[in-house]
Amino acid sequence: MKTNNNIPAYRFQGYTDAWELRKLGELAEIVRGASPRPIQDPKWFDEQSEIGWLRISDVTEQDGRIYHLEQKISELGQQKTRVLVEPHLLLSIAATVGKPVVNYVKTGVHDGFLIFLEPRFEQEFMFQWLEMFRSSWSKYGQPGSQVNLNSDLVKNQELSIPSLPEQEAIGTFFSTLDKHITLHQRKLDTLKEQKKTYLKLLFPAKGQTKPALRFQGFEDDWEEVKLSAVISKEIKGKAKSEMQGSSEVYLETEYLNGGTKSFVDCEKDVEEDDILILWDGSQAGMVYHGFSGALGSTLKAYRPKESGKFIYYQLVSQQNLIFKKYRTPNIPQVIKTFTDEFQIFYTSLPEQEAIGTFFQTLDQEIAQVEDKLASLKEMKKTLLRKLFVS
Template structure:
C-alpha cells in the first residue's frame, strides 16, 4: 500500500501520471441525519430489515457492514438517510476517518457521510481512505475528540489513477485480503486443536 499510494511501484502496463483530485469532484457527498431524541424507542424496531449504523458496528466489523445491532422503525427511516444498496460511507465523528461499505440496507446518522454518484472504483477509494485515515487528525485540537464536516471532506485532495488501474489494484488487494482471511481461519482452527489436545493431555 505504501508503494502503490506513493506511486513508487506500479503495474507494468500503466504509465499515465496519477492526477490530484478533490473528493468533492469525484462524488456527491451527503451527511447522514439523526432522529431526536436518539434514545427514543419509537425510532427502532426489531422487525425491521433496515439497519441503524453506529460507530460500534463500524469498529466491530472489518470495513464491510453485514449486520447492525439496531434496526430502524418506519418513523426512524423518515428521520435519517436510508441507503438501500451498496455505498461507501465515512465516519466523521468519534472514530473519525473509518471507511466502510454497507452490504445491507441501513440508515446513517449525522456522524457519517456517504459518497453518491462516484467517479471512482468504490473498493479502491475504500482502501485509499483506510490507508490515509489519520489525515483527518490535523483538523482536531490536541487532546480533543476530532470531528469534521462534509465540506472539509469535499475539499480534501488525493492523487488518483485512471479507473482501469484502480480496478487492477483492487483485484490485488482482494487477493491479499482473502489470503489474510484464510490464514486467520487456519490460526483459529489450530488454537482449537491445541486447546483440545491440552484438555486430553492434562486430564
C-alpha cells in the same frame, strides 16, 4: 519505479499515465448521515424491519465491511435518517474517526458517517485510499483534542487518482489481500477458541476426578493436590543491581510478552520447564512458561517435580480464578500463601506429558498464524504507501 510526484512507486504492468490531482468533493456527492432524536427512543427501531441501523460499533466489530446489522430501524425512524439500499462507501467522522466503511446491506446511516453518493471512482480503490490516508486526518485536530471531520474538510481533501482501469486493478489487488488477511484472522480466532475449549475439557471440573475429554489409554482417576505438593523449589526474582555472575537474559514482563531481550551480568536461575508468575503489578497472577535466564524482581518461578508444561497449562485454564481469588485487594499482588492454597488436579506422568505436548503444539500453531497475520498486515501497510500517490 516512481519518477515524479504524479505516479506511485509501484505500478501494475501496462499503466504509464500520470495520476490526476482531484478533490474528493469532485469525485462524489458527499453528505452526512442523520439520526433520529432522542436516539434511545424505542419507536425508532423495529426488529421486523428489513432496513438495518448502522452504528459506529458495527464498524469496529466488522472492521469496515458491513455484511450484517443486528439493530433494525422502524418506518418512522427511516423518515429521520438516510436510507441506503445499495452498497455504498462511507467515512466515519465520530469515535473511530477517518475509518472508511463499505456497507453491503440495506441500512439507515447514523449521523457519525459521511456518505459518498453518485461516486465517480471505483469503490474498492477509494476504500483502500481512505484506509491509507486515515492517519492523515489527524492534521485537522487540535493537540490533545479529538479530530473533528466535517463534510467540507473531506470534500476539499486533494488526492491523486489514476484512470478507472488502474483503479480497478489496484482495488482488486487489495481486496484479494484483505481476503487473505480475513482468512488468517478467522483461523487465528478459531484456534484460540479451540484452545479455550480444550482447556476446559482436558482438565477435570471442580468436584470431578476425571476430565471430560481424555487421550486414548488413560483411565485412572486424577488426584486434587495443593500446588506446593507438585513443585520442588520456589525462586524469587531480583533487581538487576543485585545480579552477579555470567551474562544471561534478564526475564522481565516486557520480554515475556514479546519485547526485546535485556542482558545483564548475572547467574541463570530459571530453566525452560519452570513456571513463572508475575508477582505484583496490574497483571499480577499472569503465568508464563518456556523461558530461561535471570528472574526479574516482579516475578517468581516454580520448579516442577514432573511436567512443567502440564502444570502451566492447568494454571492457564484457571487464570481468571487466580486474578479474582488469589491477589491482595488493594495493590495487585499474588498472596504469599498462593502455593499452599491453590489446588490443582494431578495425574500420571505420561498423561501429564501428553496434555502438555498437545497444548504446546497448539500454541506453536497459534504463534505461526499470528506471525503470518502480522506479516500480511505489515505487507499491506507497505503496499498502501507504494501503490498510491501520497
